[in-house]
Amino acid sequence: MxxxxxxxxxxxxxxxxxxxxxxxxxxxxxxxxxxxxxxxxxxxxxxxxxxxxxxxxxxLSQVSPTLWEHDLPVLAGLARGRTAREIATETHTPEPTVRQRIARLIGRTGAANSAELLSIAYRSGWMTALAPEPRGPITLTEPQRQILALIADGLDNQAIADALGMPLNTAVGHMRRVYAALDATRPGQRNHSSRCLAVALAYQHGHLPLPANQRQTAA
Structure with a gap:
C-alpha cells in the first residue's frame, strides 16, 4: 500500500x-x-x-444535488403520514437517525416544520417518483383551500387563525374538515390526522399548485 x-x-x-x-x-x-x-x-x-x-x-440523489439517497425514503414516509418511528421500522434505520435526517432536511431547506418541508419537496420536483394515493373527488371551500395553503407554509394553528382573522376554534374546525375531505388520517389510526399527509395529498390531487413543468405528473 x-x-x-x-x-x-x-x-x-x-x-x-x-x-x-x-x-x-x-x-x-x-x-x-x-x-x-x-x-x-x-x-x-x-x-x-x-x-x-x-x-x-x-x-447524492439523482433527484437533487441537495438530497442524499437516504433522504428520499424519509420524504416518502412523511408523505404517507408515517411517524419517524414507522419510517425507521420500514427502512431498517435507527429512529434517532431518522429524526436527525428529518431535522437536517428541515434545516437545509429552511422549512418551519415537516409539513412545509414536504411542500418544498413537491414544488422542487423531488416527489415525482412517489405514486399518488387514490382518492375520490374532493371538494374544498375557499377558506379550506386557504387553510391548506397556510398549513403547507408551515404555520401553526394560532398563526393560521390570525392570518385568516378568525377565532382559533373556528380555524381548527376548518382544518378538521380539510383533513376529513382529503382522508388525511394516519394509516391505521382513524382518529389521528397528519399535516404531512394532507399536504402531500393536496399536491397529488391538484388542491395546491405545482410549478408548470410538474403539473402533468400530478394525478
Whole structure:
C-alpha cells in the first residue's frame, strides 16, 4: 500500500456525512468537512490506500444535488403520514437517525416544520417518483383551500387563525374538515390526522399548485 495515492474528495465527503448523521446537531457541516479531510489525511499518513467504490457509497440523489439517497425514503414516509418511528421500522434505520435526517432536511431547506418541508419537496420536483394515493373527488371551500395553503407554509394553528382573522376554534374546525375531505388520517389510526399527509395529498390531487413543468405528473 502506498500513501501517495490521491484520495477522491468523495471519500472525505462520505466520512463527513457519516459524522453529521451520527453526531446530529453537536457538529456543524464545516466541522464535519474538516473531520472528513483530517481522517483521510491521517489514514494516508499511516500508509493506507483508500479507493472509493460504488458499493456502500452514499452518493447524492439523482433527484437533487441537495438530497442524499437516504433522504428520499424519509420524504416518502412523511408523505404517507408515517411517524419517524414507522419510517425507521420500514427502512431498517435507527429512529434517532431518522429524526436527525428529518431535522437536517428541515434545516437545509429552511422549512418551519415537516409539513412545509414536504411542500418544498413537491414544488422542487423531488416527489415525482412517489405514486399518488387514490382518492375520490374532493371538494374544498375557499377558506379550506386557504387553510391548506397556510398549513403547507408551515404555520401553526394560532398563526393560521390570525392570518385568516378568525377565532382559533373556528380555524381548527376548518382544518378538521380539510383533513376529513382529503382522508388525511394516519394509516391505521382513524382518529389521528397528519399535516404531512394532507399536504402531500393536496399536491397529488391538484388542491395546491405545482410549478408548470410538474403539473402533468400530478394525478
Amino acid at each position: 502506498t500513501a501517495q495515492t490521491r484520495v477522491p474528495a468523495a471519500v472525505a465527503a462520505v466520512v463527513a456525512t457519516q459524522a453529521l448523521t451520527r453526531l446530529g446537531h453537536r457538529i456543524t457541516t464545516e466541522e464535519a468537512s474538516t473531520l472528513g479531510r483530517a481522517t483521510i489525511e491521517a489514514l494516508a499518513a499511516d500508509g493506507w490506500t483508500i479507493t472509493a467504490t460504488a458499493v456502500g457509497a452514499r452518493r
